[in-house]
Amino acid sequence: MIPAAGRGVRLGPGAPKALRALGGTPMLVHAVRAMARSRAVSLVVVVAPPAEAAEVRLLLGEHALPERTEVLVVPGGETRQESVRAGLDALPQDVTSVLIHDAARPLVPVDTVDAVVEAVRDGAGAVVPALPLADTVKEVEPGKPGEPEQVVATPERARLRAVQTPQGFDLATLLRAHAAIAVDGEGATDDAGMVERLGVPVLVIPGHEEAFKVTRPLDLVLAEAVLARRRATDGF
Numbered sequence: 001m002i003p004a005a006g007r008g009v010r011l012g013p014g015a016p017k018a019l020r021a022l023g024g025t026p027m028l029v030h031a032v033r034a035m036a037r038s039r040a041v042s043l044v045v046v047v048a049p050p051a052e053a054a055e056v057r058l059l060l061g062e063h064a065l066p067e068r069t070e071v072l073v074v075p076g077g078e079t080r081q082e083s084v085r086a087g088l089d090a091l092p093q094d095v096t097s098v099l100i101h102d103a104a105r106p107l108v109p110v111d112t113v114d115a116v117v118e119a120v121r122d123g124a125g126a127v128v129p130a131l132p133l134a135d136t137v138k139e140v141e142p143g144k145p146g147e148p149e150q151v152v153a154t155p156e157r158a159r160l161r162a163v164q165t166p167q168g169f170d171l172a173t174l175l176r177a178h179a180a181i182a183v184d185g186e187g188a189t190d191d192a193g194m195v196e197r198l199g200v201p202v203l204v205i206p207g208h209e210e211a212f213k214v215t216r217p218l219d220l221v222l223a224e225a226v227l228a229r230r231r232a233t234d235g236f
């Protein structure tokens, strides 16, 4: 499943982020192709910005994908979590495992996708690809408006990871996590975060530098450079 219904406010004004061009092709198309490159993926559910769902259907019809890949487009919600919920509701009954991948991570290598799949097939209830941090991270006490923040703690960096997507799940476990959050939970910024709260172990596997999220304008500059290098060396 590819949540793609965000506006991309941090990227600056323009079309919804998933529809903005990367190397002349919408970011969403790159993300769908990145997932479809894995032979384990037979269905891609795209969660589109509600106002652009018809446009997204047309767009995906116009761009080549492997023949074995079925694509379904559903409208998303106000938050990423609501969009993922909409995507889960659209899954066919026979699905037992799901990968959830941000449209905003268009350049994830297929080896990373396959490594997540393998870990789920090996029995993990939830799997996240992750990388160690390069910066030191501070926990802060947010000040009142106009006042500076104060540092309250410095978590031990060696124990921290920056988490990427695709995140892989046993579908029943993820559905249980969503149901629990709907009853009494605060939202989570990633899908594995919800599963953690059930007390289900979340397995960490190595992420990849090229699976970075396009969030701010400089990320788009980096994505263009990575794509140009791939096109020059790998021809895609």
Ligand SMILES: Nc1ccn([C@@H]2O[C@H](COP(=O)(O)OP(=O)(O)OP(=O)(O)O)[C@@H](O)[C@H]2O)c(=O)n1
Pocket: 002, 003, 004, 005, 006, 007, 008, 009, 010, 011, 017, 018, 047, 076, 077, 078, 079, 080, 081, 083, 084, 101, 102, 103, 104, 105, 213, 214, 215
């Ligand atoms: N209501 C939402 C919000 C986000 N997403 C998706 O979740 C992924 C990760 O979100 P992010 O990169 O934060 O995207 P935006 O919400 O678009 O970014 P911003 O906060 O800058 O607006 C993206 O693929 C985005 O399209 C979604 O499907 N539905």
Ligand SMILES: C[C@](O)(CO)[C@H](O)COP(=O)(O)O
Pocket: 080, 102, 162, 163, 164, 165, 189, 190, 191, 213, 215
């Ligand atoms: C799911 C995610 O990409 C994992 O790092 C991230 O939490 C999404 O956060 P965003 O604020 O919606 O970009």
